[in-house]
Amino acid sequence: MPELPEVETTRRGIEPHINHQTINDVVVRNHALRWPIPKQLRQKIRKQQIQAVERRGKYLLIRLETGTVIIHLGMSGSLRICTVSTAAEKHDHVDFIFGNNKILRLRDPRRFGAVLWTAKDPATHKLLSSLGPEPLEDDFNGLYLFEHSRKRTASIKSVIMNSHIVVGVGNIYACESLFLAGINPKRKAGSLSLARCNKLVSAIKKVLAQSITQGGTTLRDFIRENGEPGYFAQKLLVYGRAGEPCAKCGSSIKQITQQQRSTFYCTQCQK
């Protein structure tokens, strides 16, 4: 499910329900996520009040009094607010139970996600310490991408999807951004001019910002129950459209594989 817009939509959705609430209890039904959920999680976080609900890249940060719960939704994770009377289903692995009878419930069928605990500044955590800038912040700009792609022989698609260069650009939005910028996903990152880096960064910001806005439109329903963020309402121009006509030139959208991931692009419009 989650690329950055979905994670941010989730953050905005859960924050008003859980911020400043006290965690009464934690139930872990399955510890086996990408990394084991710490055995001491329950004892570490019980009776603590949530200080803030933040996001860094695709990591959600639940700030408590003595540390931070780090949550990653992986490929199939979702968080929803329900009540203590809502029966847990097959892949509901973790419940954070609050004093107001509400539960923050993590569902993750593929279990690529993570729930971790750190008592230190989460920015210094191994998983977060070497992350690149946030895509919507000003320190991610054309010059930054230009400088960080020099001498790189990897494809531009793999570079913008590299979280050590910029966080939050997943497979879908990488494809969409490259289409908007007219750049071939296979192009070597080091061969892009500064002007084209500027154009690509603008496209990434535009696509992500637009998507967050659309996620927001379905926020209520999302939190209420169905778990579907604004994702499918999203107007995707190339992703998942192999064989369909390009929105710009009408030629057939092509699907290839890069780094074991599907790439969709227009061979006419993207050079």
Added chain:
DNA sequence: AGTGCGGCCTGTCCGC
């Protein structure tokens, strides 16, 4: 240091 795989999992869909 940068690049490119393997692997972690379950669910779904498609062709036979």
Added chain:
DNA sequence: TGCGGACAGGCCGCAC
């Protein structure tokens, strides 16, 4: 209807 295989929105860790 059942079965095998491909594929899925992420990303660390490891070889080279």
